[in-house]
Amino acid sequence: MTPNVAVLVFNGLTLTLSLGLLILILWQDPTSEANRYFSLFLFMVIIWASGSFLGRAAAYVNAGPGTIQMGLRLLDVGFSGASISIYIYSAVITGVQGRWFRGVALTGLGLVFFYQVLLLIGNAPRPFEVSADGVLRYDFDPVSVALYLAFLGATVVLVWRDRRKIRGRALIIGILLFALGQMAGLLSPRFRMMGVAEIASSIAALIISYGVVRQQIMAPLLGRAKQLEAVRDVGLAITSRLHLEETLAAIAAQATGLLEADGAAMFLKNNSRLQLAAVYNLPEKYVGIELPLGSGVAGTVAVEQRGRRVEHYYRDWKGEEDMPWARKAFGAVIGAPLMFAGEVVGVLLVIQGRQGRLFDREDMHLLELLGPQAAVAITNSRLFEAERNLLGDLTTAKERLEIVLTGTENPVVAIDRQFRIMFANPAAVGLMNASDDLAVGTPLIERVPRSYLPQNAGRALRDLKRRRVHVYEIGTQERTYLCHVAELGKPRAVGWVAVLNDVTQLKELDRLKSQMVQMTSHDLKNPLQAAMSYLELLNEDGEAVFNDDMREYLDIIWAQLTRMYRIISGILDLERVQAGTPAYELCAVDDVLRHAVEEMGAQAQSKGLDLRLEIDCTLPPVLGDAQQLGQAFINLVENAIKFTPQGSVCVAAVVRNRHVVIEVRDTGVGISTEEQPRVFERFYRGQQQGLARSSCSGLGLSLVKAVVDRHAGEISLESTPGKGTTVFVMLPIADENELE
Amino acid sequence: MMTTKVLIVDDEQAIRDALGRKLRREGFNVTLAGNGLEGLRAFHTDHPDLVILDIVMPEMDGLTVCQRIREVAETPVMMLSAQAITEEDIVIGLNAGADEYLVKPVRLNEFVARVQALLRRSQMITPEVQAGYNDGYLSVDLQRRHVHVNGQKIHLTPTEFKLLVVLLENAGRVVPQRELLEQVWGPEYVDDVYYPRVYISQLRRKVEPDPANPVYILTEHRVGYRFEKQVN
Numbered sequence: 001m002t003p004n005v006a007v008l009v010f011n012g013l014t015l016t017l018s019l020g021l022l023i024l025i026l027w028q029d030p031t032s033e034a035n036r037y038f039s040l041f042l043f044m045v046i047i048w049a050s051g052s053f054l055g056r057a058a059a060y061v062n063a064g065p066g067t068i069q070m071g072l073r074l075l076d077v078g079f080s081g082a083s084i085s086i087y088i089y090s091a092v093i094t095g096v097q098g099r100w101f102r103g104v105a106l107t108g109l110g111l112v113f114f115y116q117v118l119l120l121i122g123n124a125p126r127p128f129e130v131s132a133d134g135v136l137r138y139d140f141d142p143v144s145v146a147l148y149l150a151f152l153g154a155t156v157v158l159v160w161r162d163r164r165k166i167r168g169r170a171l172i173i174g175i176l177l178f179a180l181g182q183m184a185g186l187l188s189p190r191f192r193m194m195g196v197a198e199i200a201s202s203i204a205a206l207i208i209s210y211g212v213v214r215q216q217i218m219a220p221l222l223g224r225a226k227q228l229e230a231v232r233d234v235g236l237a238i239t240s241r242l243h244l245e246e247t248l249a250a251i252a253a254q255a256t257g258l259l260e261a262d263g264a265a266m267f268l269k270n271n272s273r274l275q276l277a278a279v280y281n282l283p284e285k286y287v288g289i290e291l292p293l294g295s296g297v298a299g300t301v302a303v304e305q306r307g308r309r310v311e312h313y314y315r316d317w318k319g320e321e322d323m324p325w326a327r328k329a330f331g332a333v334i335g336a337p338l339m340f341a342g343e344v345v346g347v348l349l350v351i352q353g354r355q356g357r358l359f360d361r362e363d364m365h366l367l368e369l370l371g372p373q374a375a376v377a378i379t380n381s382r383l384f385e386a387e388r389n390l391l392g393d394l395t396t397a398k399e400r401l402e403i404v405l406t407g408t409e410n411p412v413v414a415i416d417r418q419f420r421i422m423f424a425n426p427a428a429v430g431l432m433n434a435s436d437d438l439a440v441g442t443p444l445i446e447r448v449p450r451s452y453l454p455q456n457a458g459r460a461l462r463d464l465k466r467r468r469v470h471v472y473e474i475g476t477q478e479r480t481y482l483c484h485v486a487e488l489g490k491p492r493a494v495g496w497v498a499v500l501n502d503v504t505q506l507k508e509l510d511r512l513k514s515q516m517v518q519m520t521s522h523d524l525k526n527p528l529q530a531a532m533s534y535l536e537l538l539n540e541d542g543e544a545v546f547n548d549d550m551r552e553y554l555d556i557i558w559a560q561l562t563r564m565y566r567i568i569s570g571i572l573d574l575e576r577v578q579a580g581t582p583a584y585e586l587c588a589v590d591d592v593l594r595h596a597v598e599e600m601g602a603q604a605q606s607k608g609l610d611l612r613l614e615i616d617c618t619l620p621p622v623l624g625d626a627q628q629l630g631q632a633f634i635n636l637v638e639n640a641i642k643f644t645p646q647g648s649v650c651v652a653a654v655v656r657n658r659h660v661v662i663e664v665r666d667t668g669v670g671i672s673t674e675e676q677p678r679v680f681e682r683f684y685r686g687q688q689q690g691l692a693r694s695s696c697s698g699l700g701l702s703l704v705k706a707v708v709d710r711h712a713g714e715i716s717l718e719s720t721p722g723k724g725t726t727v728f729v730m731l732p733i734a735d736e737n738e739l740e
Numbered sequence: 741m742m743t744t745k746v747l748i749v750d751d752e753q754a755i756r757d758a759l760g761r762k763l764r765r766e767g768f769n770v771t772l773a774g775n776g777l778e779g780l781r782a783f784h785t786d787h788p789d790l791v792i793l794d795i796v797m798p799e800m801d802g803l804t805v806c807q808r809i810r811e812v813a814e815t816p817v818m819m820l821s822a823q824a825i826t827e828e829d830i831v832i833g834l835n836a837g838a839d840e841y842l843v844k845p846v847r848l849n850e851f852v853a854r855v856q857a858l859l860r861r862s863q864m865i866t867p868e869v870q871a872g873y874n875d876g877y878l879s880v881d882l883q884r885r886h887v888h889v890n891g892q893k894i895h896l897t898p899t900e901f902k903l904l905v906v907l908l909e910n911a912g913r914v915v916p917q918r919e920l921l922e923q924v925w926g927p928e929y930v931d932d933v934y935y936p937r938v939y940i941s942q943l944r945r946k947v948e949p950d951p952a953n954p955v956y957i958l959t960e961h962r963v964g965y966r967f968e969k970q971v972n
Contacts (some may be wrong), residue, residue: 522823525822525844525845527754528845529758529844529845530752530758532847533758533759533762536762536848537848565845
């Protein structure tokens with residue numbers, strides 16, 4: 001086979017191959033920039049190959065020079081286009097193109113075309129000769145040669161320099177072979193005649209195509225298995241680690257391996273900031289640095305919630321650095337948001353060194369595959385950590401509570417709605433009639449005597465419903481407890497808890513105090529009786545001999561003795577109310593009030609006061625001790641009369657909120673704001689001027705308060721100095737059920 | 741007429757002297773005693789018409805003295821005590837058999853008035869109902885001041901007897917508390933509402949077949965008491 005035939009065969013091969021590849025590449029992904037330029041290159045190769053084929057074939061079959069001329073023109077156009085587009089393609093895949101690059105390259109391509117078109121129009125004959133055996137010999141003009149050499153040389157330099165950035169050795173070899181073959185064809189007419197360029201470029205196109213196909217079509221397919229494995233690895237890494245830091249480190253390492261990158265950084269979102277939480281192959285000391293949202297590649301990814309590729313961090317990234325030295329050290333960077341439930345929880349940044357390869361769409365896909373896994377892992381770890389912390393806190397709290405409850409001397413018992421014991425501390429167990437281990441779940445009634453339970457269960461339940469707490473007294477053989485019962489759980493009670501306070505000592509002290517007060521008061525009564533009696537005898541005996549001064553002195557002594565008596569009686573009354581059990585019965589409040597008003601009528605009249613009783617409706621009965629209540633209202637009215645120099649005293653009663661509200665209104669001197677809270681205290685006496693101080697013991701109102709308290713009532717007052725005072729007493733209306 | 745003899749038992753010399761002086765001025769024959777035992781001895785030797793007893797005393801307290809007196813006589817007894825915390829104290833005193841309970845300090849004039857009232861009560865014979873009452877189980881002889889229950893003669897204090905008489909006079913009709921107080925004790929007692937309560941229960945204990953379920957002396961709640969005649 002002559003060289004000419006071989007060249008023709010190779011030409012045809014190149015043509016077919018290029019056409020096929022062009023279709024394949026355009027079908028596979030016309031949007032990728034690399035693919036577009038590669039397609040352009042293939043297109044140029046097709047023009048060039050078809051020109052070459054046409055020329056040589058015409059020469060071979062001895063066709064007219066016009067056809068050969070035509071072929072050579074096409075060859076020129078294709079050749080220049082191919083040289084330029086191989087350069088553009090190389091630049092694109094190595095990522096060196098700057099902002100102006102594309103314009104210049106395309107302009108160059110345009111210029112070459114324009115030049116060729118000019119040549120075509122000018123019909124400048126293309127010098128060629130056809131050898132005897134039909135081999136075509138032709139020359140390039142020096143301008144074209146220089147142009148081609150420049151582009152091809154640049155391509156060789158570029159590809160060789162950035163060979164690490166090109167994925168797949170086949171691509172590098174193919175491009176170099178293509179460029180070198182073309183250069184050889186350009187430089188040596190002998191080689192040209194032998195069709196070295198055609199042969200080399202055919203082989204080169206084949207190799208490049210293999211590389212492209214492998215990278216664009218085969219690699220993703222082959223990579224699926226690898227990806228699946230990687231994703232599974234990530235899954236394993238995630239599930240086998242419980243600490244957040246470990247999980248993050250594992251994800252970073254997996255991502256680096258999966259993308260054949262140099263390192264990875266994992267940012268986590270904390271409030272409105274990103275924090276570097278883990279790194280792989282990057283300085284550990286940067287872990288913990290913070291990045292505001294929107295700043296750095298990671299911050300931008302987090303805000304945009306979309307992955308982002310940066311080809312050259314030092315050249316293309318104009319924003320804030322993601323971490324110190326990033327601009328110096330980072331080459332290509334790819335970042336993906338880690339999303340969980342529509343929220344960004346972090347950002348995964350995979351980084352190449354400055355010499356590392358570029359990331360492509362496939363890498364983004366891979367990272368996007370990894371993202372959700374990582375997000376789930378992070379969320380899981382966080383939840384797990386939170387749960388562990390919560391559990392720890394709960395355990396600590398529970399232990400503390402148990403220590404407190406166990407350590408306290410106050411018995412504490414909790415029961416459920418079926419009155420079964422849920423909890424009892426040692427103090428409570430000691431009270432129960434089971435010294436053995438306490439069986440939680442046994443009914444309370446089997447463990448404690450009936451007397452420990454509230455006497456009036458209905459009342460207890462009502463109390464719990466209204467006030468959520470019921471207080472009653474428990475008396476054992478030697479001790480007295482005050483038992484506070486409260487509901488457990490809201491809003492619906494799951495049970496009750498009872499806390500018992502040992503009030504034995506307090507009770508004893510109270511009893512001693514009462515006894516002491518009583519004894520003292522009684523002991524005072526005997527001397528008082530003697531003194532008063534002798535004063536009376538003295539008055540009778542001295543009737544004739546006393547002068548007015550003497551009588552006045554005796555009156556003063558008498559008044560003082562009477563006052564002393566009143567104080568003693570007041571103390572004893574108060575003591576009686578507080579210590580004694582009121583004789584509860586249904587009391588008609590209106591009767592009690594009417595009686596009090598009648599009682600005090602004379603006193604009011606003697607001061608010229610108008611004493612009125614205003615009851616408009618029939619009052620419901622209250623549960624109480626009529627005598628104590630009567631005494632209380634007499635005291636109130638007496639007090640009102642005492643502090644009212646002129647005007648009126650009015651006793652009124654109305655029904656409001658299941659209470660009988662009794663008002664004692666006067667137009668008296670009033671009580672100053674500072675004194676108001678103190679008037680119900682024992683022995684407290686107002687500072688009012690011009691009143692017969694000797695006539696009050698300071699115990700009247702404290703007795704009233706004690707009586708009202710014993711009747712589960714409330715007492716309050718409103719007063720304006722100089723205008724008068726109103727005392728309000730609220731007594732709960734008797735519940736017929738409560739009277740057993 | 742013989743002077744009325746009054747025995748005053750109080751460990752406070754100043755008090756018994758003062759009370760004694762006052763009563764003597766009012767024309768009473770007064771004997772003084774400084775403690776319970778001495779008082780009891782004086783009661784047996786002097787046979788007083790009225791005894792005034794302090795409660796807290798050495799040797800023997802007033803309540804015991806009163807009980808001892810009640811074992812042998814129906815002499816009216818007046819308690820005069822500083823000890824009156826609650827109604828309970830008064831009730832205890834009355835239950836011991838006293839007819840009257842005064843709380844110290846008491847004005848001398850009031851004291852004298854109470855003494856006279858008590859004496860009046862114990863000596864009064866009601867002329868209205870001469871016939872008395874007899875249903876076989878309970879019989880009351882107004883002339884001789886004898887009461888028999890189930891054939892047994894029983895002792896009633898003057899106040900108890902007077903109370904029974906007033907109820908008997910009004911048999912079948914409710915006697916309001918205040919009216920009862922006025923008639924039995926006197927007009928100055930109308931507010932001492934616990935007196936009837938105590939005496940009624942004492943009387944029931946003595947005359948009722950079953951004091952817990954009375955058939956003679958019935959309580960009209962919040963109004964008063966009623967004597968119901970029984971037919972055999």
